[in-house]
Amino acid sequence: MIAGLHRRRLPRRFYDRDTRVVARELLGMQLVHVVDAVPRVGRIVEVEAYLGPHDLAAHSARGLTPRTRPMFGPPGHAYVYFVYGMHHCFNTVTEREGHASGVLVRAVEPVANLAGSTRGPGLVCRALGIDRRLSGHDLLSDDLFIARPPRRERVAIVSRPRVGVDYAGAWARRLLRFYVRGNRWVSRP
DNA sequence: TGCACGATGAAC
């Protein structure tokens, strides 16, 4: 089940590729946060790709700020932000340093030690105990990382427009949200 | 220093 978690941790080069490819391949991977020596594990079933400063829906489109600094850094790091005064959202930074792109994890299927709903980006962070103190954290660390599943599994992928980015004009209509077809944990099928 | 606004979630 969760044996050999650290051994299955994704390498830096996984994240240093086209963001849409990384987003799709993250489906089925296991997001892990070790809290008080207990690994909280969720299988990623829904993500969104944010392609960089030219993508008007991406936070990096407003330029480098203290909040978005991790997005402009090297791949394989966490970008966690606080929204609506009460929710946190977890992203992985992708592509080369300065590209400022990333993948938002919108929903996970419970695998181990998760309590409460995990359908939706805010709820994923709540269940996994992730907040903005982890923004900029290295995803090749021992306490926060993403691992290959124990067994290779094939998933059918659905592409849809991203959620909550209507302000981004034509970019809001791009099919940059991906989820596992038929999975009951997807936030908005 | 002030203020409008969210890459949301839950209630109605």
Next chain:
DNA sequence: TTCATCGTGCAC
């Protein structure tokens, strides 16, 4: 469809 709730970014 409405509202809770507050950090962030930019206007002043």
